[in-house]
Amino acid sequence: MGELYDKIAQDVRFVESLSACINCGTCTAICPAAEFYDYDPRIIASTVQTKDDVQIEALLRSETIWYCGECMSCKTRCPRGNTPGLIIIALRSLSQDLGLFTDSEKGRQQFALKRTIGEWMLRYGYCVHPEAMDIELHPEQGPVWEWEKEHIEDVMNRLGANYKGDGPGILRKIPQSALDELQSIFDITGGTERYNRIETFSKQKADELGIEFGPGTENDYFNFVYSTNNNKHYSKE
């Protein structure tokens, strides 16, 4: 059997999520992604079960593995106790380890995720922070959020928050010592390595496509991966 299959089989999430899928398709029936995208978790489970490296590599380079929303509705319904959503997590991890994620439009978006919530977590200690939630990136947030953001200190103060303050409370400043520990955990456990791989492979792809690559979110490659949609991802109906 294949090397790629062996790599996936080392992932504890995979061990927990796939034992002899009977291809009944119940996961596909309940799946929100299958309703929206041209996506079928039953086929994912079936393909991985072949242990065929050619097919698995095609998956790792594909748009397909990035369609799942990880709601895990499949876990509830599978009569075999399998979890296609966890298989997806294992496949996405391997796709990033091997640098294959930049072959697909949806896979390339990992760069945008790293540059936004990935960096916010280490900078603020929160996965989202009012300073980071730009109206331009989130027009759907609407006028009330725009007002809240404009008056964030007064609004948070009104609601009893401890905005950027010391000690406990809502949106407190996470102590530097805690941020240092978070960074240290990322360094030791592979989090920083994954971030670096996303950066390295994304830079390679940007160079290959001739798109400007720079820091933060104000560069052409970020906007390219954050906004591009070729509109060929959807279910037929």
Next chain:
Amino acid sequence: MNIEGKRLLWQDYQKEIADDNYYYARSCIRQNFFPGSEKAFLKILREELGKDIHDEAAHTTCTGIGYHSDIVPFDTTMTVVARQFALMTEAGYRNFVPSCITSFGLYTEILETWHHFPEVEEKVRRFLKEATGREFEKPKNLAHASDIIYKFRNEIAVKAKYRLIDKNTGEPLRVVEHIGCHYSKMFPNKGVGGAEYPYVLTGMIEAWGGEVIDYPERRHCCGFGFRQYIVRANRGYSIACSKKKFESMEPYNPDLIITNCPGCPMFLDRWQYALSEMEGKTYSKDGNGIPVFTYEEVAGLVLGYNPWDLGLQLHQVQTEPVLDKIGIEYDKSLKFKGLNGEDLGEPKSPSFLKFYKDE
């Protein structure tokens, strides 16, 4: 629907929820969008119920949104969660209460993983020691913050100033309850009522006088989908899921939606705004849209808290129709004011959704 049959089933899906001495872990998303809810939760526990709950300054994001966006490896997330457990241990607590459903699901998954793979737990203990010098005990009890309010729903009902009842007709308000997917879809036996009939919010609604609506897409995801919302190119997935739910619930004329997840109320609120701007469509006959609440906001309202202390002014879909129907008193001139009545201006009005301000 045979309600009695469902009640019998729910009896098989009860979980143990600690009675007191809680360690609270805040939610990143809720602190941004629903700060008043976390404030109300602590106030209800401490002042109404006389409980001890620890509010920790040094905990961080659990990285759950990053984990489910696949940019954070499992080892990293497990070690960050182990650090939260270490802070709980050091503070002298063993009953862990996350405010976030993504966190709750992740903590549950990690504890289950460690149960089935003890070598993984040992590896994480080594990682944590090396990275931070810390050690930890696992929680004796893990309950989501909504589990705690559920547990004390009847005590809250006894103290209630208002009930979820139309003051003019005496009829119960018609309530849609929306449970975050990661509350019990992954581990049904860790949620009150399991995955099929989650009772955690239904129990509150019934105790406080409302009537729960059973509609076809009741258990469908709100559409967050992590990368499916965060990346602009994917947001069609997110808004399509919410739209599917709105269209399914609309014929039942709900007065309000109650949620127990950080993201869901934000999406169900904001996507109603976006759909109204895109299609001119509002999902209520009066053009207001369906107001979306957190469970703490509803608990706070029935207890008689000031709606503007609860943060209802931060909702895009206006909540006044629910307040008026129940007969809750409020001062509309203070809605968008600062702590000491400072003038902070007002949000702009949307194109279609009704908007209530000091007029």
